[in-house]
Amino acid sequence: MTIPLTINGTTHQIDLPEEVPLLWVLRDALGMTGTKFGCGVASCGACTVHIGSEAVRSCQIAVADVWDEVTTIEGLGQPGNLHALQAAWVEHQVAQCGYCQSGQIMQAADLLSRTPNPTDQDIDDAMAGNLCRCGTYDRIRAAIKTAAATIQGA
Numbered sequence: 001m002t003i004p005l006t007i008n009g010t011t012h013q014i015d016l017p018e019e020v021p022l023l024w025v026l027r028d029a030l031g032m033t034g035t036k037f038g039c040g041v042a043s044c045g046a047c048t049v050h051i052g053s054e055a056v057r058s059c060q061i062a063v064a065d066v067w068d069e070v071t072t073i074e075g076l077g078q079p080g081n082l083h084a085l086q087a088a089w090v091e092h093q094v095a096q097c098g099y100c101q102s103g104q105i106m107q108a109a110d111l112l113s114r115t116p117n118p119t120d121q122d123i124d125d126a127m128a129g130n131l132c133r134c135g136t137y138d139r140i141r142a143a144i145k146t147a148a149a150t151i152q153g154a
Helices: 022-029 084-091 101-114 120-127 137-152
Strands: 003-007 010-014 048-051 054-057
Touching: 048 101, 054 101, 084 101, 084 137, 101 120, 101 137, 120 137
Parallel strands: none
Antiparallel strands: 003 010, 048 054
């Protein structure tokens, strides 16, 4: 069965079993490797993407269960036109190994869409499910605050 799937504004016809996780469709079938495999059980957040306006763990969503357009890190911003979060990540030098960062940014984008001016507690609560083995949590929080101010025009 062919499944139509809109990712970053482009519709793809996916000819894979319905139960294949969205993560593997993105990475293996479509070559979109910005979304990372971390744990496979939705505990680390490395595979975070948006379906509609909701941050989800793509390792746990079967391709047949995708209910709206998918946005990946590749669709959040473009070279030369970075999303405010991507620019803030660079400004604050958040990434060390960088492996978790696409998931971190996608989770943070979800947070800012719902809470435009988050407190430290809002950030900590929203980001709690995204693990960073390098421990850059303070820089992540600072980058989210910078991005929030940029988005608000402050």
